[in-house]
Amino acid sequence: MEVYLFYIVATITVVSGVYLIFEKNPVFGALYLIQTMVSIAVLYILLEAQFVAAVQIIVYAGAIMVLFLFVIMLLNLDIKEEAKNALPFQRIPAILMGIALFTVIGIVIKSKLMQGKHDQYTTAYVNSMGNTKLIGNLLFTEYLLPFEITSILLFVAAIGAIMLAKRKL
Amino acid sequence: MLNLVALILLFPLIGAAFNGTIGKRLRKENVGYIACGAIGLSFFVSLLVFCGLLLLPPEERLFEKQLFCWIESGSFKSVVGLQVDPLSTLMILVVTGVGFLIHIYSIGYMHHDKGYHRYFCYLNLFTFSMLLLVLSNNFLLMFIGWEAVGLCSYLLIGFWFEKKSASNAAKKAFVVNRVGDFGFALGIMLIFLTFHTIDFTEVLSAASHGNFEAGSFTITIITLLLFMGATGKSAQIPLYTWLPDAMEGPTPVSALIHAATMVTAGVYMIVRCNALYMLSPFTMIVVAGIGAVTALFAASIGLVQNDIKRVLAYSTISQLGYMFLACGVGAFTAGVFHLMTHAFFKALLFLGSGSVIHALSGEQDMRKMGGLRHHIPTTYKTFLVGTVAIAGIPPFAGFFSKDEILLESLVRGNFIYWSIGALAAFFTAFYMFRLLFMTFHGESRLDHHAAEHLHESPRNMTLPLTVLAGLSFFGGFLGIPGASAINHFLSPVLGGHGHTEIPGAASGGHHGAWLPYLMMVVSTAIALGGIFLAYHMYIKKPALPKKLAERFSLIYKLLLNKYYVDEIYDALFVHPTKKISAQILWKLVDVKMIDGSVNGIARLVRGFGNVLRLLQTGYIRNYAFYIVLGCIFIIVFAVFGK
């Protein structure tokens, strides 16, 4: 069951990703990206990361992508926007290079170079405590400092966005 | 009294410094007084030194006063020291004496000139340099004086710098002299290398004490190099071309520098180094040969020149040739003697011509003169004395000295020297009387303007003329054959050789005692012949010269254009050098080749950079492409690298 689910979702994810990069209309592109993200959220649940899956849908698919759509609509972009292509010869090499990159990464994955040490948070342990609660615990204790820094980052980003978007400074 | 010798140098230097710095603010008379006073004092001290020297016994007549160490580097040492001996004393007397007279003359001559103080500054500076030249006790110090007189000559020839011809002549004089100095400098270095000293006394005593064989190669080279310097300064072939042009300077300058003193420096130097020259028979032949050829060559040019000063200039070259001829045959005394008498009568002639030019408001072309003897009688009389003296009529000074040279050239040299000398003497008599007749006799050919202003020169100009005329008349008696005072006086310096006894009496040689007297008669006859020819051509039949010129137009043109030597030098040296420098060395080698290759390298680098720059397209996607490419490589390297 899990296996089938994984393959189905993975296929959806990849297909919508492919659509994204070949789609002329940015609005549709955004929708394909949302599709990808939702699929990834499903995969998160398969990986028993419920909190992350929820955040993925809420923040990513919800907030960020809505922002994208807003901007696309705001700028009223249509297909002709991509009229000028200064590097037409880069298309094929780019795709080939993508394949190469994938091959290289694949080889790395296959070569089992990546190893890590097992931790205590087994599925049973997490489930006994609840995924969300555990993350909350860790965030506000062990990872408090990065968390606070994140808040500063967001703050700065907000200011930056406002400054950039203002017509006159 | 000999200790005073430094003062001789000091006075003119002070005079020059004074006039040079504040002369502009002084009144004209004062400038003249300072300059003349300086030389006058210098002359006075010279007399004292002369007396002091006479008081010493002849063998001890050598005095050196060392002032300070000039250059000392390792074994090379040059001390600023003054050497008083008969030769230098004679020279300082001539320089300060004639110089003093010419200074006085200049007061009148230069009176209207704006650069009055400048003129006297230079003139004093020249006297200083000339005295330094003759008083120096080593070669290098002499070289200072040698170059310094060249500088003063440069400044004074170019005194009227606004005239292009004057400044050209000045530059030419300096550069041609430099060519000679090139030899002189190398000679000094070779002397240092050979003798390990450049002090006159040491070098000459080493030379005369037989450390070197006669005809030694090194000595020959040394003497030839020194002689090269002499040809430059004393205007001998091939470096004489500057002297005629030097007449662009004020006339008293021509008299002082380019007749009486500076140009004789070469002769002085050779006499000074007689011990060296005696060691090299080859050089002596060269010296005598060049002297003889120059004497004739210059005299032949003098025959047809029309500029009064140029005739005198060529005459000077010719007379200097005589002096070298004398030195070359080993008759150094005769050379010095002629140097002295020549200083008197040539200074007189130049000053006389200056007086003429002054009277005619600057006219120098003899074709526009004539019949002046009634208008400027004093000048005429003194000029006549000078002309007779140079022509060699007894008992005037020139007769004795020239006769002695001719005699020596026959006795010590050979018949060729004598015949060249005699021919030159004939020419001399001819062109000098041609000059006299064209200027003072015959009909007046003056233009209107000049005739109006015609006047005799002021007293301060005629007085030096008179004194010099007296010297030109009596000067010869210092060296009458048999009882030659000058011979006797100079003998310590010349050490045996160069000192002439009556040949027949001294050696009982094959010539016999009658030879000197025969020679006197012959040379007088030659002179009279020249005078007669001049008289015939320019007084009796004034149309004759023109006819002759037409008849022998080729020769006439050749002579008139001074054998085209200037043109030949221009074509051989000046133009090619300029052309090669500008077209090949500068524009081709420097700009195209060296700079071109340097810039070429730069262009190459830039070209390479331009190619690399194409990678920098400005398209972000392009950059991203390279980033990914780089990433792939890094991964490949990280995974498979080991």
Place this chain on the structure above:
Amino acid sequence: MITITHYLILSAILFTLGVVGVLIRRNAIIIFMCIELMLNAVNLSFVAFAHYLNSMQGQLFVFFTMTVAAAEAAVGLAIIVAVFRNKETVNIDDINIMKW
């Protein structure tokens, strides 16, 4: 059985798609979206690793990544809007002065 390799391969595919998208698209917004895709691909690897290593750190890191993505989206989109205002285009081939 689904192993970590499956997830990593999937992640690699998504990442490569993002890269190719960045390289071949000219619309700035789409490029931006491709970048988001790449970020998601990486997030997926994180979570997969976390799951198979019994660790929480991966999930926590995803959290941070999302924050960064959010900040980036905000600023980036603001920049795009600003550029659009000036140049009336979001075609990055029209914006090629980045070569000095």
Place this chain on the structure above:
Amino acid sequence: MPILTLITFLPIIGVFFILSMDSRRSELIRVTTLLVSVVVFFISLPLYVTFDAHTYEMQFVEKLQWIPSFGIHYHVGIDGISLFLILLTTFITPISILASWHITRNVKEYMVAMLVLETGMIGVFISLDLFLFYVFWELMLIPMYLLIGIWGGPRRIYAAVKFFIYTMAGSVFMLLAIIALYFLNHRTTGEYTFNLLEFYRLDLSFAVQFWLFLAFAFAFAIKVPMFPFHTWLPDAHVEAPTAGSVILAGVLLKMGTYGFVRFCLPLFPEASHAFIPVISWMAIVGIIYGALVSMVQDDLKKLVAYSSVSHLGFVMLGIFAFNIQGIEGGITQMINHGLSTGALFLVVGMLYERRHTRMIADFGGLTKQMPVFATFFLIVTLSSIGLPGLNGFVGEFLILVGTFKSRILYASIATSGIILAAVYMLWMFQRVMFHEITHEENKTLQDINKREFAILIPIMLLIFWIGIYPSSFLRKMDASVNHLLKQIGEKANIVSNVQKQNNNITPLIDIVPETKTEW
């Protein structure tokens, strides 16, 4: 009292003063700068007075640790060779500052550059630590580059870049050689140091000497500049402001010749011996070639620049005569060239300020309008020609005597340079100062003013002093030059002995340090 440190860094202190000033108060800035440089000059005078002429040892030595881990010291000191170059530097700097009174654009920056330049120049001459030397060597490059590039003529950028790249190209090789010496020294003594005096004691094989000499000589030959590395000089001189030209000619070029005396000869005596013919011929070609090319220039500054090539050819010839006359003559000639060519540039600068042209054809007949100027110009010209009694002669003649002693042929050819010098200088002088005035603008020219008078008078005094009484200079350098010659002779012997013993010449690769960095 640490005089050397004082004179080196006082200008830098002055820089801080000037930086704190309002850039609009240009007069104040100028005066302050002048004051600083004059003070430096006066502080440097005791160097001459208290200098002990009887010893060849370095004097006024100061040694402090600077970067101990690399064995780098702040190690300064002077001997009879560098003494006069330092004095020349401190002497020329106030003069060139005084000559830059007309600079109105960015006065503050200009004066800062001048003072930094002074520090750099003095530093080069006093450094006894090669690292320190290199730092100063590069330090003085930057302000000069700026002086040419900012305050120069129309083609200033080209000239400045050319100057910079040429010098850099040379000094890179020198840096390599310095580092090689550093490791070589470590191999023999086991000590890491940049101390020049330690390096003097090294016995290097001929092959090593050969390459290191080449590297050093390349840097210095460019700086001198020797034919055929001279083409940066005319451009730099023509474009540089007057003061820049004066310092360039007066001091910077001397660094090349100084480098040969200080480094190439004592460090690599065998190689230097081997290179005598090469260097001498380059020098001779430079003498003749520079003179000939100078003769046909129509730009005054270019003419003077090419004459520098000729003059410095003499210096090089003298140094490579390898005897006391030659080297002392060479050092004297360095000073002379600094004075007379510096003065020539000043004089040309004065003309340029008045007429804003340097073309010879634009002048003519100036003597009439500017008699005092003409006198100065003439003296400077004659000094450059090498008229006896003026400074140029002493150096030139000693050089020629020295060369003559070792190689007659070289000296004979080089002596012809003195004829050519007369030709080009006098021809130039004639065209500028003599004849009638042909250009209307020249009829209203002003004679030199008091400031210009003050600039020229000190130079004139020195020109006469050196010309008439050079002993006061030669005496101070005697001991050092003698020691230098002894050093060269001794070391050359040792090395040749060593070579006789083991015939195999050490390959060059050997000098690369053994410790390879692992990647």
